[in-house]
Amino acid sequence: MEEQPATELGQRLVKALGDAARGLSARSSGGPEQVLELIVAGAVQTVPGAEQAGVLLLARDGTVTSHAPSDEMVARIDRLQAQHQQGPCVTALWEQHTVTVDDLAGETTRWPVFAPEALASGVVSTLSFQLFTSEDTLxxxxxYSGRRAGFDERSQMLGSLFASHAAQALGRAQETEQLHQALLTRDVIGQAKGILMERFGLGDDAAFAMLVRSSQDTNVKLVDVARWLTTEGKSRHEPPDPAISTATT
Known part of the structure; x- marks a missing residue:
């Protein structure tokens, strides 16, 4: 195949990346999981050589989880990577750089669980990119490709650019979800305070102090105490929990 001029290749890459970015931006109003599904679908459509794709996320506590696999095969081998902490995606997570594998047959010593299972599933070469970094998540x-050396220089260039844009879309979705959860938490605590203010004739600060005391005494998160009070406790005539009933003593 005749090599394309650099300017022509660059124009094609920019167009492909623009199309993918517009698709993500247009549909990234959903939650993080929906955005991850769009990222995976977009990567398969955009990156040359990509036949299947998936995402691994590493939480601050060290837990690795598989997300948005393009099919059941990807789900299975991604779970293996997560469970055994080995494979190209896990390496990309920990070392925070792009990992290219031309032939997994040569990686059975490096990844003794992942490599044989991936090969048996028809995966021969892989390409992994760091996707997103925040205070809590990497x-x-x-x-994945079923061909040896399925990813070339174009794949690495376009995949890296795509991953950068995808990370921004994921970050926005996560921020939106966190804001939504914060608002929900504020609302449920406000409702719980209102119940206590009405039931015990308290002011706002005293009602909040009751919630905090109940949370401490029962070793239950404040928002969970408030949620219990607004769902079960508000329909009762007696105080919803001994800790609440004694919080003002």
């Missing part, structure tokens, strides 16, 4: 996008 992610990597994993692309």
């Amino acid at each position: 992610g990597a996008l994993n692309l």
